[in-house]
Amino acid sequence: MPQTTAEIIADVDATVARLEAYRLELEARPVAHGYLEPGPSDDDELGGGFRLPTRPALTRHTPRPPASGTAFSIAGSELLEPKTPLSRPLFNPQPDWLAHVLTVTGSEAVLAQFRAAAAGTGRLSWGPDVTNREDLSRIFPVGDSRTAALIGQIVQTQTVLLAQETGSSSVPFDLNALCPMPLDLLSLGPASPMTQTWLWEHWGTSRPLRQVEVMDGHPKKITNHWSFSFWSADWTPWPALRAIATQWPDLTFSIRPLYDV
Template identity: 40%
Template structure:
């Protein structure tokens, strides 16, 4: 469930914006993810806005490539020794089979996500397209401390943006009406406004005015 919480903005010196910035000692993300709703406005020459629109569109996912061998073992142990008040309902052999099936299903999902990341342009603001996660980081997996540190220092959030839509949302059956000099988006960001990513985009697209704002009154 998506929840709105108090907006947070890091001081300029603490956000780890640049590609060469050292990872922070601590990723400031709560144990249970909260989601902040934002508006992003990109304004400028229509040709520049069109170029940004094309560069930013992607699948909206992070194509992690890590091995799930450790996850399979964790699932097996949870199945054979579930936490109270649950009791075990599978034999050791059954638990091993089910853990293997879970791994196979999860690996298939990762494969599909990786394929989609290279083909889809359904998401109008894909941070992985604009600021790609390095291959070495992708192989670590989303829970690895170094992977989270990279996302934190370069994006300012530890997950891909969600529910990215172009605003205003057109009525069903009607074509969208676009101002060629404006890209106006709504999106949800995990825990924080992605300031490091926004700063990098401003640097890479100096001819555009890129403004982002948390919106607490517009779910």
């Protein structure tokens, strides 16, 4: 049976803890080899006995933390005016997907509001806004009654589909639900340099999050913590997380990248 992200994280943490305990055990054992026999010095007398071998100093390694990653607190900041990026946006055709665990802490009431606001479809609906009659009128320039009826039907059908898609809330944490991309950029498509620049500046990752899974604790335990795991493309979505922390000042956010997964 394939493992979930939470199970993989738990296995990695357990393996790292066992290896660290074994390393400390080996370090505490007496050294059986590695003694150095010093050569005679000018002060030694011939036939004057022998010297005990000396034990070389052992190099001590920095202890590794018991978990495969360090949690970082996320502080909100004032929204700044957009600036010209100093480097090109990171957009790889085949990105590296990095695992993370995000923990949100706060009162149960505010946390419930945040969970409702964070749920979404988990994807970006690329293409023009076909619920806008003005945009469709530019696509279908003929202004007769049949064209107007067709535009009305398209708008009605797409509005219903979008409502169903939004209500489905297929993922518990959707960056586009909390930090939405403007509709005019969605109409340009994912290959546009403008959309790639916006994603890099406002999300810090080039694609929506994948495999967003809630890490449930005891089902009967009431808690003010909400933890979930996700995978992001190439980098941790720092800009989006800082913007979200600013929008929700009553909550505390902590992100834990898992580079060993």
